[in-house]
Amino acid sequence: MINQDFDIESLSQNLGGISNDNQQLIKDVQNILRNEIVDEDGLVKLCQQGFTNQTSRLRGIIWRLLLGYFPLNRKYWTQVIIKNRDNYNNIKIENIKKAPPQKKNDHPLSRNTDSDWNNHFQDQQLWSKIQKDVIRTRVKELGKEEFREMLNRILFLCCKLNKMDYVQGMNEFAALILYMCMSDPNEKLQNESDAFYCFMILMTSLKNNFQLQKEKVRAFQDLLKKVDWKLHDHLVNQKMDFSILYVKWFMILFAQDFHIDDSLRIWDCLFCQKNNREEFLYYLAISFLIQLREDLIVGDFGQILLILQNLEKQDINLSEVIQRAHLLQKEQKKC
Structure with missing residues (x-):
């Protein structure tokens, strides 16, 4: 029998002020979570655009599932929480x-x-x-x-x-x-x-994420050239060091450069890319560059660096960035 201790129904409560599309997303995700065995592929399709403030109530369960902390069998979720809470208390006492x-x-x-x-x-x-x-x-x-x-x-x-x-x-x-x-x-x-x-x-x-890997910097640079050679060439001509982007964006997965709600939404998307996380990270980074293209393409080295190191202050539509990243990923797979 399904363990009814874990509350799924509250996800669709208090939906006042939430758009119809976001209400539907919450209900669609809720329907998947009602099953004893969660359809992970179906969940990923629904959640790959990330959660806004209106749908962030879904994030806690979805992250636990996509990280593998929760099993797909819902009846064990409460058991996992209780068991690991006790284990963690013992770890704290011991260490x-x-x-x-x-x-x-x-x-x-x-x-x-x-x-x-x-x-x-x-x-x-x-x-x-x-x-x-x-x-x-x-x-x-x-x-x-x-x-x-x-x-x-x-x-x-x-x-x-x-x-x-x-x-x-x-x-x-x-x-x-x-x-x-x-x-x-x-x-x-x-x-x-x-x-x-x-x-x-x-x-x-991510145990190897905190080391500069030059071959990955080169792979990102080559992909940018393939997607937008004019922007790539301008950055190269301005002596842009792409390893700076690698450290700021790839090493810490955009966890530092944004308001926390935006960083969380980016991570929603990355966790949905279970087998293609690194690849999608490249397309996400390129999508950010394209979003800022108008200013980058006319900037000198100092101006470019200032823009890229202060993304939180830029006029960025994150929904557009995410949608473009998915589109670029699909287009490049066709090539």
């Missing part, structure tokens, strides 16, 4: 500790790898390094102390459990996922543990 007690063969100056004191000081260094970024990450949306502490814990535990170094950019990823969870209208989905496990899943797929 976030105060100074260790005094031991005969251990002391604060020990540098032995099995020293509790040495491990404690390494943990403190990692926590402090993360905290320096957290205090300036999405301050408007996650500026409350409780959210900063959550974000710090998520990043710290991810690094510690995976024995990985913290690098800038991870904070932007974790911030979007935490915000997605804590702003969900469904209280059952407002929890730190879901944010932690969704972040862990994402980092598994």
